[in-house]
Amino acid sequence: MAILVQKYGGTSLASEEARRRVLGHIERERAHSYALVVVVSAMGRMGDPYATDTLLSLGGSAQSLPPREKDLLAVCGEIISANVLCGLLRSEGVPSIVMTGGQAGIRTDAGFGQARIMRIDPDPVMRQLEQGKVVIVTGFQGQSDQGDFTTLGRGGSDTSATAIGAALRAERIDIYTDVDGILTADPRLVEDAKPLDTVSYAEITNLARQGAKVIHPRAVEIAAQSNIPLRVRSTFSDGEGTLVTADPVSESQVRDRLATGIAHVPKVTQISVTADGHKDMQLNVFQSMAKHGISVDFINVTPGGALYTVFDEDADRALEVLGKLGYTPAAVRGCAKVSVVGSGMHGVPGVMARIVEALTEEGITILQSADSHATIWVLVRQEQMTAAVRALHNKFELHL
Template sequence: MKILVQKFGGTSLATPELRERVVHHIRTALDEGYHLVVVVSAMGRKGAPYATDTLLEWVRNNGDALPPRELDLLLHCGEIISASVLASLLRSKGIDSCVLTGGQAGIITNNDHTNAQIITVNPVRIRQELEKGRVPIVAGFQGRTTEGEITTLGRGGSDTTATALGVALGADMVDIFTDVNGIMTADPRIVEDAVALNTVTYTEMCNLAFQGAKVIHPRAVEIAMQTNVPIRVRSTLADSPGTLVTNQGEVNDRLITGITQVPGVTQIKVHAGEGQYDLQLKVFKAMAENGISIDFINVNPSGVAYTVFDEWADRAESLLRDLGFEAELNRNCAKVSAVGAGIAGVPGVMAKIVEALTDEDIQILQSADSHTTIWLLVRGEDMQRAVRALHRKFELHKIHYQ
């Protein structure tokens, strides 16, 4: 059975005109001979009646005291509404379809309400519907526990639903439809000449997603990578193939694939005094015990440096003060990342990065690297100039035009 999974995000379903484009893509896939599974997110973004953020706002404005289990009962409704509306539209156009919740589709999770992890997927019901010639429309972002409790999968959960179903069904491809024409070399709102890439590797896509590219959730990419199910990131408004995420096919020698950014972070430095060999343990244990996620970690004999999101900075500073440490805080910073599978072992990449930022009088506050990514911490007001400078330095506007 030739199976394709299509996932449509909230922006793709937000208006009648966009929903007609969704129908167009579904009909095109059926005409190409695919047995089709559709995954949907809640319609629209914050402010839209049934968007996830709108539902959360209802809770915040009405006591803000809903336990995680009950919160999941509320939040999973947005996707069911989307699926039902789309099913009605498809049936009016002669396309037989049915709606399945995540649990009915066979997505079994752990008990971690509002951020559940998928344990297994048993897509028996989906296969039954496909054999009847129907298009199953699965409510994304949700599953159920072995006890039958409804759970949600956290941010990016609909992407995760789509790739998990793709893996379980042995799908030929998973198409992620969004409001941009594939994976871009940079945020086009910052870099006017950013271009869409034809292909990226799973590893590159994971790093781009983790470092700020919001087109697809990294957890979804990691699931697809387990069995090499290809992903295409496509625009709902276009018929172009978008960007293929795979480990097979095209080979390229580009150093850098894309530049990403994460604003709103605070750098924290804690200096060790004479004989304070347990400073690192005390600092990181205090952050962990108080639920503060840390990033960009640097440990050396003279102390530690790390980052937290700006909203956690005051709390982190207070905890450090309670431990007797005077921390140095650089607020309103941004993490800029250069991602590329070709940088491993290549001399001169960091030199080009430093040259690009030095030419723009941008100070690098901290840096780190892996075999596919170089991270830079800069001041928030320098973020956009840094992204543009790196994009220009590595001539990313010249690669892989669609």
């Protein structure tokens, strides 16, 4: 049995017209003899009646709910979405069944709001596939060993789809969105951003972690571990989108591209702390950030101090914590992290020179930089972020 997993995001299910497009994709793959598992998100986005954020904001009551009960409310959007799609399929003569994450065999820990998948029993879904049904699984959720609903955090439906695909040994996982695959940059910032035909697991993981919002990095990591191809494609067209595999080969690889794409993360604050004779300063700083639940990024540590970033919304709290420890931190607010991602950069001389050249030509100051084998990051001021993304996109000829 050839199994295909499809995942549909909220915008793909928000209207009757969109759901008809979903129906067309399902019928096409059934005609190709695939056994289908369809993972769905809640319909729409904040403000739409059944979107997860809308449900959680009902009368403000959710703010007083314990984590267990908040998850119980949060899963309702996917359950509604799955049943609406099931009704459409059955009205068109397509045999289908709805299963919650727990019914589909997804077992998690009890970390409400950010649960981790511990194991998946593929048998419940396989039994339904063997009966010729399209199995519609509610994304973003699982079940703890205590029988409670749990949610997997932001991007959880992507994680559900790839985890189920891995457990079922699917031939491919198709992630349907409202864009035509993975682009070389955010099209809202770069008008000539181009869709990528193919990309590696490592590249898309880096793009996703550095701000590209097409697919969640946890989902890519699961697919990579199982070596299952992913395809990111649009619900609203019949295009092939972007294929994500371990070792992709395409025309863009043949011309030996250095960079694959440019990503960005806005609204971050750079914090610097000098040791000034304080013993174990670095240890104290990062332990205190962890203790207070403040996420840190872009970290540079030297014997004389520490330099790192936090989200703007956490900046005041971080500075207060540091002050109570007796330090005098400095902060540069309103920054953005811009990343050049591409496996082809590894070991190639002159890549950083090209980045500095591109930004210098536009009068953009680099506040901080770091690199890995597939990514180079620069920190710039927020007001220069768009210019930086465009300059780097042009310098690496990603529009060609």
